[in-house]
Amino acid sequence: MLTDGFKELLNIGIALSSVHDLDKLLDMILTEAQKLTSADSGSIYLVEGDKLIFKTSRSNTYFKRWGEKKTREIFKSFEMPITKQSIAGYVALTCQPLNIPDVQTIPQDFEFHYNPTLDKKYDYKTVSMLVIPMLNRDEKIIGVLQLINSLSGNKIVPFTDEHQKITTSFSSQAAVAIQNAKLTEDLKSAHFDTIFRLSAAAEYRDKETGNHIKRVSHYSKIIAENLGLSQQDSELIFWSSPMHDIGKLGIPDAILQKPGKLTPEERAVMEQHTVIGAMVLKDTTADVLKKSRIVALTHHEKMDGTGYPLKLKGNEIPIEGKIVALADVYDALSSKRCYKEPFSDEKVISILKEGNGNHFDEKILDVFLSSINEINTIREKYSDKEEDFDKFADFKNINILELLK
Numbered sequence: 001m002l003t004d005g006f007k008e009l010l011n012i013g014i015a016l017s018s019v020h021d022l023d024k025l026l027d028m029i030l031t032e033a034q035k036l037t038s039a040d041s042g043s044i045y046l047v048e049g050d051k052l053i054f055k056t057s058r059s060n061t062y063f064k065r066w067g068e069k070k071t072r073e074i075f076k077s078f079e080m081p082i083t084k085q086s087i088a089g090y091v092a093l094t095c096q097p098l099n100i101p102d103v104q105t106i107p108q109d110f111e112f113h114y115n116p117t118l119d120k121k122y123d124y125k126t127v128s129m130l131v132i133p134m135l136n137r138d139e140k141i142i143g144v145l146q147l148i149n150s151l152s153g154n155k156i157v158p159f160t161d162e163h164q165k166i167t168t169s170f171s172s173q174a175a176v177a178i179q180n181a182k183l184t185e186d187l188k189s190a191h192f193d194t195i196f197r198l199s200a201a202a203e204y205r206d207k208e209t210g211n212h213i214k215r216v217s218h219y220s221k222i223i224a225e226n227l228g229l230s231q232q233d234s235e236l237i238f239w240s241s242p243m244h245d246i247g248k249l250g251i252p253d254a255i256l257q258k259p260g261k262l263t264p265e266e267r268a269v270m271e272q273h274t275v276i277g278a279m280v281l282k283d284t285t286a287d288v289l290k291k292s293r294i295v296a297l298t299h300h301e302k303m304d305g306t307g308y309p310l311k312l313k314g315n316e317i318p319i320e321g322k323i324v325a326l327a328d329v330y331d332a333l334s335s336k337r338c339y340k341e342p343f344s345d346e347k348v349i350s351i352l353k354e355g356n357g358n359h360f361d362e363k364i365l366d367v368f369l370s371s372i373n374e375i376n377t378i379r380e381k382y383s384d385k386e387e388d389f390d391k392f393a394d395f396k397n398i399n400i401l402e403l404l405k
Contacts, residue, residue, distance in 0.1 A: 022181045026056045029145070029174045034058060036170060037130060037163040039147040040156075043075075044134075045088050046143040046178070051079045052088055055143075061124060074122075084111040088144045091131045095141055097168060100129040101158035130159035132167050134175040142175040195288070199242035211382045212331055213242040218378040219327035219368075226367045227323075240291035241324045244299045247277025271308045274300055291320060299324040304358040322361045326352070326368055329359075330375070336384055 019025045030042050041059035045052040054077055062071040084090045090112035091098055100106065103114035103126055119126050126148050134143040145167065150159045199213050221238035229237070248256060251273050255266045262270060277296030281289050298321025301307035303314055307325075333348045343351070349369070356365050368375070 019177070020181050020184045022178070022185050023056070025177055025181045027058070029177070030056060030058045033145055033147060033167060033170060033174075034060075036166055037147055037159055038151045039130070039159075040149040040151055041124075042145070042147040044143055044145055045092070047082070047092055047141050048079075050082055052082050052086075052092060052144065053077065053079045059124075059148075062122070085113060087112050087114060087129065087131055088146055091133050091144050092141055095133045095135060095139070097133060097164055098129070098131040099159050099161075099164050100131075102127050103129055125156075127156045128158045130163060130167060132164070132171045134171045134178065136172075136175045136179050142178050145171050145174070195239060195242055195292075199244075199246060211384050212335065214382045215331050215335070215378055216244065216324065216327045217241045218382070219330060219375055220323050222371050222374050222378070223323045223327065223364060223368055226371050227319075227364065229319075236288055236291045237295075237320055237323060239288045240295050240320065241327065243277065243281065243289075243292035244295050244324050244328060245273060245277070246280060246292075247273035247275065247296055249280075250276040271300070274298070274309050294318050295320050295324050297321070299328060301325065302359045303361055306358075317361075319364075322364050326360050326364055329355075330368070334379060 019028060026044050030044055033039065034042055040061055041057070043057040044055050046055050047053075054075075057071075057075045059071060062074075065071075066074070080086065080089070082089045082092050084093055087098060087100075098112075100114075106112070106114055114126070114129075116126070118124070128148070128150050130147040130150070132145045132147075133141055134145055136142050147159065147167070149156045150163065151157065217238050220241040221234050224234040224237045225231075251270060255262065255269050258266065274297050278293050281293035281296060284290060284293070297309070298312065298318050301310065301312045301317045301321055302325075303317070303322075305311050305313035307317075330348065330352065333343050333351055334345070336342050352360065352365060352369075356362055
């Protein structure tokens, strides 16, 4: 059994090394750990400073009872201090595994204790536990793998010594994979933070808040996902949509910030921001910037061919442009600007429906409207506050020393 287990461990290790998305990796680690130990449930905590961050959980019992989606909604990420009083905290501090046959028999004078709160709340009975420190090559604690209720048929049994040995080896592989995934995530985060900040420069000149590009990004991703685009394509749209107005950096202030209606000549100059944006983003090998170029160039095209700069019609317009066009217009209508208050929800939806088929793609608008609850959640989460508009005041009112902090 042990030999077969370690053969499986080798295959799992190879698979783990190919996954760089942290959430997917953690779910995969937990799934495989459950298989190796016949565990009904489990969770993973990551160590960040002096805190344990609860990242993911899996429970066959809860999945059968509620379904996987609802279970994940219930058991959301949370953090707790690392102390020896909790079982996971004890393992994180001592870097020693715990194999507990029955949590009800833990002596009162032990440093760690079992907390039955969640069991009582969600009608679950934890009996056996196997809690393993996830150590990297330098023997530094990365996280804690917690497995619950090993099963033999339908009977809860203690985790075996073999379970502990193989899971300890597995956890070492998992820790290295997690560390690599976090490094990849940090690099990705830094890369995309730069994109957001460059995009914010264009929005600043146009007196838009930074929340505008965040909202448009999330709206665009929701549309893409609910249209059935792949996760990779949805992610690319999320990260490319902030660049939709980057070309406004090349538009003169006299036109960009003109309070009144633009003349036809001024309007023609303003419309060139799409072309300027595409020129700024051309000749790149990065997928996200390739997609950004398409978004920048086509997010003002309309289904009936009256948009700009290319006057594309219908399916001539790339789907990225169609998606961001709707997300951008919705945000402009539903959000406060320096020059206007937000329109009512009823008026916003009415205006969007008026554009159905001529301005907006019918299918994309239908998906957007059916996703309005998700959209409203994003709008509330990234809503503009009064202080967001303070930055547009005269520079003489800014405390420059604050910029050092």
